[in-house]
Amino acid sequence: MNSQFIDYVMGLVESRNPGEIEFHQAVKEVAESVNVVVQKHSEYGKLKILERMIEPERQIMFRVPWVDDSGEVQVNRGFRVEFNSAIGPYKGGLRFHPSVYLGIIKFLGFEQIFKNALTTTPIGGGKGGSDFDPKGKSDMEVMRFCQSFMTELQRHIGANTDVPAGDIGVGGREIGYMFGQYKKVKNVFEGVLTGKGLNYGGSLVRTEATGYGLVYFVTRMLQDQNTDWNGKKVVISGSGNVAIYATQKVHELGGKVVALSDSGGYIVDEKGVNLDTIKRIKEVERGRIKEYCDENPGSSFHDNWQGIWTVPCDVALPSATQNELDAKAAQALAKNGCIAVGEGANMPSTPEAVDVFLSENVAFGPAKAANAGGVATSALEMSQNWMGLNWTFEEVDHRLQMIMNAVYDQCVAAADEYGMNGNLVAGANIAGFCKVADAMIAQGVV
Ligand SMILES: NC(=O)C1=CN([C@@H]2O[C@H](COP(=O)(O)OP(=O)(O)OC[C@H]3O[C@@H](n4cnc5c(N)ncnc54)[C@H](O)[C@@H]3O)[C@@H](O)[C@H]2O)C=CC1
Numbered sequence: 001m002n003s004q005f006i007d008y009v010m011g012l013v014e015s016r017n018p019g020e021i022e023f024h025q026a027v028k029e030v031a032e033s034v035n036v037v038v039q040k041h042s043e044y045g046k047l048k049i050l051e052r053m054i055e056p057e058r059q060i061m062f063r064v065p066w067v068d069d070s071g072e073v074q075v076n077r078g079f080r081v082e083f084n085s086a087i088g089p090y091k092g093g094l095r096f097h098p099s100v101y102l103g104i105i106k107f108l109g110f111e112q113i114f115k116n117a118l119t120t121t122p123i124g125g126g127k128g129g130s131d132f133d134p135k136g137k138s139d140m141e142v143m144r145f146c147q148s149f150m151t152e153l154q155r156h157i158g159a160n161t162d163v164p165a166g167d168i169g170v171g172g173r174e175i176g177y178m179f180g181q182y183k184k185v186k187n188v189f190e191g192v193l194t195g196k197g198l199n200y201g202g203s204l205v206r207t208e209a210t211g212y213g214l215v216y217f218v219t220r221m222l223q224d225q226n227t228d229w230n231g232k233k234v235v236i237s238g239s240g241n242v243a244i245y246a247t248q249k250v251h252e253l254g255g256k257v258v259a260l261s262d263s264g265g266y267i268v269d270e271k272g273v274n275l276d277t278i279k280r281i282k283e284v285e286r287g288r289i290k291e292y293c294d295e296n297p298g299s300s301f302h303d304n305w306q307g308i309w310t311v312p313c314d315v316a317l318p319s320a321t322q323n324e325l326d327a328k329a330a331q332a333l334a335k336n337g338c339i340a341v342g343e344g345a346n347m348p349s350t351p352e353a354v355d356v357f358l359s360e361n362v363a364f365g366p367a368k369a370a371n372a373g374g375v376a377t378s379a380l381e382m383s384q385n386w387m388g389l390n391w392t393f394e395e396v397d398h399r400l401q402m403i404m405n406a407v408y409d410q411c412v413a414a415a416d417e418y419g420m421n422g423n424l425v426a427g428a429n430i431a432g433f434c435k436v437a438d439a440m441i442a443q444g445v446v
C-alpha cells in the first residue's frame with residue numbers, strides 16, 4: 001500500500017488536534033480505507049475532500065453551571081461538534097460521561113458522517129456531550145444540569161440545522177428535560193431532538209433500534225456463512241440501551257446471550273440471561289450488574305469487565321464503549337471459535353483487534369455500519385415529525401430492516417469494487433466517504 005497520502009493526512013490531523021488520540025485513531029482507519037479511492041479518483045485529492053472532512057464545520061464548547069441538591073454550584077463543560085452537513089442537517093447523539101473531552105466528541109462526530117451516509121437517509125454528521133456524570137445524581141440534579149446545558153445549546157441547533165439525540169448517559173429522561181427547556185426558551189415545538197417520548201413526538205422502535213439494527217446486520221453476516229442465530233451462544237458487553245435491545249432480538253431469533261457487563265464487571269449465566277431482571281436493574285433502579293447474581297442462582301459475577309471476551313461464544317457484540325476489546329481479547333474470541341463480531345458500540349475494537357479478526361477470518365461488522373440502526377431510526381423519527389404522523393411499530397421496524405440490509409449491501413459492494421472482498425471495514429468507509437464526497441463536490445468549496 002502506498003502510504004504517502006495516509007501519512008500526509010495523519011500529519012495534518014495530529015498537528016491540528018494534539019493529544020486527541022481517539023480522533024486520530026478514527027481518522028487513520030478511514031484514511032487507510034479510502035487511500036485507494038483517492039488514488040483512483042484524482043478529483044477527491046485535488047479538491048481536498050478528506051482534508052476538508054477532518055476539519056469540523058463548527059465546534060462549540062461552553063460552560064454548564066448548575067446547582068446540586070446540597071446547594072453547591074457545579075461547573076461542567078459542554079460540547080457540540082458540527083462536523084459535516086453535505087447531505088443533511090447535523091445528526092448525532094449527546095454523551096454525558098466523565099471521560100468526555102473534545103477528542104472523544106470529535107472521534108464520534110467524525111464516525112457519524114460516514115455512518116449517517118450509509119443509512120440512505122439525508123442526515124449529516126455531528127456529536128456532542130459533557131463531562132457531567134449522571135451516575136449517582138438525583139432526578140432533580142439531572143434536570144437542572146440538562147436545563148443549563150440546553151440553555152446554551154439551543155442557540156446552535158434546530159429541526160433543520162442540527163438534531164441531537166442520546167448516547168452513553170443520555171436516555172429518555174435526559175432527552176425529555178432537554179426538549180422541555182428548548183421549547184421554553186425558543187417557544188417552538190419542533191423535532192429538534194430524537195429519542196423523544198412517544199407522547200410528544202417520539203417514534204416507536206427508536207428505543208430498540210440500535211440493538212435490533214445490530215442484530216439485523218449480523219444476521220446478514222451469518223447468512224453469508226450459511227447459518228443463523230438458532231442455538232448460537234452470544235456474548236454482549238455493556239448493559240445499556242444497545243446491549244439490552246440486542247439481547248432481546250437475539251433471544252427472539254433463537255440465540256442465547258450468556259454474558260453482559262457494566263464498568264464494574266461482567267456476569268455469566270449459561271442458561272441465557274434473564275432480560276427482565278437486567279431491564280429492571282438497569283432501566284428502573286439504575287443499579288449495578290452484579291446485583292443480577294443475587295436473584296439468579298447459577299450465574300456468576302467477575303469484577304474485571306475486560307474478561308468478558310474470554311467467555312466462549314459463537315458471536316460477540318461489543319456494545320459498551322470505545323477501545324474495550326484489544327488484540328488479546330480478539331485472539332481469545334478467535335481461539336474459542338467465535339465466528340462473527342458485530343460492533344454495537346462506537347469503535348469498541350482497537351485497530352490491532354480488528355487486524356486479528358480480519359486475519360483469523362472472523363466475520364467483522366464495523367460500528368459505523370453495524371450500529372447505524374439507531375441513527376437511521378432517528379431519521380425516521382424526523383420524517384414522522386415533518387409529516388405530523390406516527391407510524392406503527394411494524395412500519396418502523398420494517399423500514400429499519402430494509403435500511404440495515406441496504407447498509408450491508410453498500411459495504412459489500414464497495415469492498416468488492418476495490419478488490420477487498422468481505423472486508424466490511426473498508427467497504428463501510430469507502431461507501432460512506434464516496435456519498436459525502438460527491439455531495440461536497442456538487443456544492444463547491446464551502
Ligand atoms: N444509544 C444509541 O442509539 C447508540 C449508541 N451507540 C454506542 O453504543 C455504546 C453504548 O451506548 P448506550 O447503550 O446508548 O449507552 P448507555 O449509557 O445506555 O449504556 C452504556 C453501557 O456501557 C457500559 N459501560 C460504559 N463503560 C464501560 C466500561 N468501561 N466497561 C464495561 N461497560 C461499560 C455502561 O455500564 C452501560 O451499561 C456507545 O459506544 C454508544 O456510542 C451507537 C449507536 C447508537
Ligand SMILES: O=C(O)CCC(=O)C(=O)O
Binds near residue numbers: 163374375
Ligand atoms: O440517533 C442519533 O442521532 C444518535 C445516534 C448516535 O449517536 C450514534 O449513532 O452513535
